[in-house]
Amino acid sequence: MRPKTNSIKNQIRLIYYTFFYNENNDSLTLIETFLYPFVDYISKFFRIIGWFLVCLVILLITNMIYLYFSIILPQIYTTTWPNFLIHFIIGNWLAINTVFHYYKGLTTNPGQPPKNKIDNIASMCKKCISP
Numbered sequence: 733m734r735p736k737t738n739s740i741k742n743q744i745r746l747i748y749y750t751f752f753y754n755e756n757n758d759s760l761t762l763i764e765t766f767l768y769p770f771v772d773y774i775s776k777f778f779r780i781i782g783w784f785l786v787c788l789v790i791l792l793i794t795n796m797i798y799l800y801f802s803i804i805l806p807q808i809y810t811t812t813w814p815n816f817l818i819h820f821i822i823g824n825w826l827a828i829n830t831v832f833h834y835y836k837g838l839t840t841n842p843g844q845p846p847k848n849k850i851d852n853i854a855s856m857c858k859k860c861i862s863p
Contacts, residue, residue: 786838793834797827 800823808819 789834793830797831800827 805816805820805823809816
């Protein structure tokens with residue numbers, strides 16, 4: 733005959749799992765639930781730091797172009813003419829493309845999800861949902 737404490741322990745465990753157990757929960761769900769209140773603060777932080785990083789990139793691109801035209805290009809000008817012409821054409825092409833593509837990346841609208849209702853592709857049967 734089994735002791736009575738084991739039976740009570742099993743009954744308590746059964747009641748607990750009946751009300752609180754969900755097969756779809758895992759550690760990632762717990763972490764996501766815990767970190768959800770911090771999402772607003774993190775979004776505000778990145779919105780503020782985003783403008784700082786944009787200004788930093790503009791400053792670095794401007795510095796790169798300034799150094800190219802003030803130091804590197806005059807140094808190459810003292811060498812042969814074809815070498816200077818190749819560096820001048822490729823350098824200007826890269827500088828213009830860098831500025832243009834960064835500008836387009838800043839000003840292009842990222843888009844938004846479609847307004848119409850998206851059909852639910854995945855379905856779950858009653859057999860798959862655990863009580």
